[in-house]
Amino acid sequence: MGSTWGNHIKISIFGESHGNGIGVVMDGFPAGHCCDMEFIRSELARRAPGQSSLTTGRREGDQPEILSGMLTDPASGELTTTGAPICIVIRNTDTRSGDYENLRTVPRPSHSDFTGQLRYQGYNDIRGGGHFSGRLTAPMVFAGALCKDYLRKKYEIEIGSHIYQIGEVKDSTFDLTSISDTQLKELQKAAFPVLDPESEGKMKEIVDHARRELDSVGGVIECAATGVAAGIGSPMFSNVESRIASILYGVPAVKGVEFGLGFEMAEKRGSEVNDCYVKNGNNIETRTNYNGGIAGGITTGMPIVVRAAIKPTPSISRGQTTLNLKTGQEELLEIHGRHDPCIAMRAPVVIESAVALAMLDLCLEAWGYAPV
Template structure:
């Protein structure tokens, strides 16, 4: 399984939904970086399950235990490993799924690839639970970036057909980013949360699920980070964000909307600010040109599909070779992944940006 990522900041994420623990090793972190554990717990709590009716009822404290790589409040430079205990498994809910794969989940493809030896309990290594270690890594990266004036935030842009306004991609307010980066179910317009909750509740009552979009912004980036073609900022970010289960699309700046624009409307006009810095008046590029950061805010969106596990009876098959069958999924599931996924997308952005800066030699200082 390829659950390792990165060249300079190397992640290895391990475990499964119902194994004893899940965790992450982060190698390549600069030494002597102060890491505030409370700030890490705050980020973990934003993703933790069991907080409200829009999420799975499975309760997990998600308290990470650091095994190594951290001493006297700072990184040592050695690999930093953290584990998170799984304490609330109900494995019997999943016994049937080895032979009756859930439509939309990875049960079938994992069965084929691993010859039925994969851990199917709670989705095993394919579970959304594996995003907890990613949030840990992101919380570490976030603190290292913050010390260099770089901030990340995200919000739930849409749930189903319910949508709120997007970020100001040119000059987002620091106070807004600060609020969003600490919130559970972050939204720019607080009134939108209620409408989104209602859409999730409506799907849940029907035994169904709903998808949505998370928008993420990173500010304070220097211009000049990234490489052309295959090692660009977009490539790096997308490769991590596509590692988040249920992500089916990633777009930067104007994204797919750019296809409907003219060059005269899409091109971001340059100007020089009072300090001599080069800026753009609009930011359809999402802060990236030619794979290299422009110094404007980096803006991207991740589209999440509706949660595969739904309570409505569905068509499946009996593996191996047992013909067609009906499946009603039981167990505890998120009727909508998106509210809990927002801090995960933000974490992925922080890790990717740390890697981007390290590769471009811009991490020092």
């Protein structure tokens, strides 16, 4: 099903939103890493459904059950990776599959109901979106949190993000040259991560307004990685942008990815956006960072900055037309399940996790499996 990703660490995500459970098998994760399970649980909690009236009402504990690849180390007493494939399962406990009974016949616009049936000859589990559901990002967050923990301890790489945009309301952008690991850690801890405190109220109002109008709204997450050494990556198809983008596009509802100044580059002149090299002590840096820490597909040593655009939730209660696949007639569809009015509200930790997986894959490619 295309649910396997990675070269040096490989993740394979399994399960369906309304099946027994979801999970991930992670192959190639370095041995001897002492896992901060408290951190991993807190990352899962950041993403979990049912957090407020502005998210889906489904309630899941999202507790990971570890099946393999981690053991309590007798010397330290800590849960430590063994080098064998790591497998975890998260049980589904709060499903309401009746909400989905009619969707084989009257597919939701912009969700996977129609395309999934075509691709899998109608054998796909359509309940809750099945394997296409945003719920499958829970195991991605488990894997990403483990990578974040490793990247922090081993390479001093920190990854954090903020909600840059919801609807037409924009937060400030990261200062591309001076993002600090402390700033990223603080964003990770925030219940609603924004740079300008005034954005929070305005963004929540936009989401609530859409919800009250039985509608949904899109957004953009801006994510940064600090402490990434220069010289990681390759040209062309294995470049850093394509590796990060390939996993970001694996997150359901992500419709656009840009690096540094991104699409805004198109309206600039070279003299305005070339990142000129400068010496800072013994380090070579760039004075500006419009390229978002990447040149020629290889890291420059400046912070990596990437934005992911997330579409408005497809399942809305407001009436919309769709085709009845039995009658061939257009008909009105009103969706009355439990849905996020704005996916971007829960997406920051998902985007960070995807970037962390890409960064660990790239670091292992560059430096191999040196002991912790």
